[in-house]
Amino acid sequence: MSYTIGQLAKLSGLTVKTIRFYSDTGVLPERGRTRGGYRLYEDEDRVRLELVRTLREIGVDLATIRSLGERDLRQVLSLHLRAVEAQITSLQRTRAVLRATLERDTPSDDDLRRLNALGRLGAAETAALVNEFVDAVSGGNAAREEWLGGLRAAMVPDLPEEPSVGQLDAWLELTELLADDGFRASLRETATGFWRNAAAIDPTAWHEANALATRKALAAVREGVDPGSAAAAPVVTEILSLLAEAQGRTPEAVARDYAGHDPRASRYWELMATLDDAPWPPEPVVAHEWIGAAAAYHVA
Template identity: 30%
Template sequence: MREVRVVSVVDHTWSIGELAEYAGVTVKTVRFYSDRGLLPEAARSAGGHRRYGPEALDRLRLIRSLRALDLPVPDVGRALDQAGALEDILAAQLREVGSRLAALRWREAALQLLRDCAPEERAERLRLLGAVSAPAPPTTAELARFWRRWLPPRLPARLVSTIVEHSVPQPPSDPTPAQVLAFARLHAFTTGPCPGPAYSRPEGRRPDADGRPAVLYDGLLQAHALAAPELRAQRPPRAGEALDCFVAAFADSRDTADTPAFRRQLSAQLATEVRIDRYWQLAAELTDPAQPTPGAAHDWLATALSTQVADEVAA
């Protein structure tokens, strides 16, 4: 138990009532913070009553300011007694407030989506939103699981994480109603029953295919990164470093040379490749237009290859 000094009532201290009056609070408030150790007593009177020094007034005002920010009492105590704790507490509170605001913005956009749609569309939109209603903003866990199922097995964990990071769009913190709908449809696309070949892996990416898929995907990541500036500049698909890197990814994964014959073969294969265009269309609605999706980069490169092959045949 903390020891308190016993003084006479003429000492330069205040009673609990005087401190409450100076601070503009109730005696109950002062007692509450005192009982929780936030407002130490300076002494006790001869009759055992609490006495507070002038410094208690500044401390009480600081406590009230922190509590006005909705800081929990334990956090207030840490902020008062631990050097540097306030910065950490405020950062955590800001993250929590940001999360709450994002949840409210998602809820607002969802309500607007339902309010503004045609009556015949409402039932479907309610079903889509219901599947991702909690939490808000929605989690991308199902989208990540989709990619982990779709990718070939036995890829290095580092590579899988990188592909998932690039392929899964993060829900915007301040979405439009259209983006809420796009995410709900993307969630439905990745969690619904397999419609058939749309969920099959493309030729050359199946676990039973020849070649080295880790080499392929590493190379594709590099090729997509090289193609991204071309897409941002809105240049048409064309030959160049990005296309060479793209073709090399397939050639290296199969331990073969990048020849005109190989490019013709690869172009024909890509033309019949199973695609998930719907995924990338919806993902593009959720991402910054200045950051092309891997799907858009892949399409640009495949088109550049087919254009090059067609030009060579025509020549």
């Protein structure tokens, strides 16, 4: 069925002026004209006009709507759904901050900082920040870039739908870490020897050696072996030798990697665990912290 612009205005509740503007700007292309020169529209235009109005109400700009072109309705509705879900998520996060703020008598600077950050950093901006971080840390090393690429998805911090104040603070700290040039430079310089020779390392042998080293360190932790005790010396010596052989390096070089470990790297994953409401620390972290502490005592 065909409609004139006046009929479409009555059906949609929009003014003729608004519909004419949408048509003139290409947001709602006209289907044709009568012999008298009046614009004609079809039933699908009624649906599209309703969608345009809805997208405009949730803040989607005209350029984006115009770019939809002649995509089918399913594609357009999928875009609409994503926009609505993004808006709901944003509002839920803002609600969590406002609730936490109102529980106190006087709002603090931290409360304002949370609100400001939520307004600046959405999901897309955070993902872009992770991409920049990975590029900066890889430093042109193909092996490290590939390894970081595999972690990229797991590195994107995302708030739960109903975040606690602790999770909000963890998310803010994570975004600050990602943007920290000093942290990026530190990770780029850490274990340079390992990454320089990574292409020559047998991945299977490396993973097996790392798994065995982790088991031996955890056994020492469970037995209550203090990293600085004499009992720790033969254990850490064996562990470093295992790792060194798998990497084609010396035990002393591996020990230097542990000594140069930036604690902010562990903090990053601790904050991710906070966001995921997961226990911390996991066993591999416990193991490698013990190895690093023991190496500092027993390796010259």
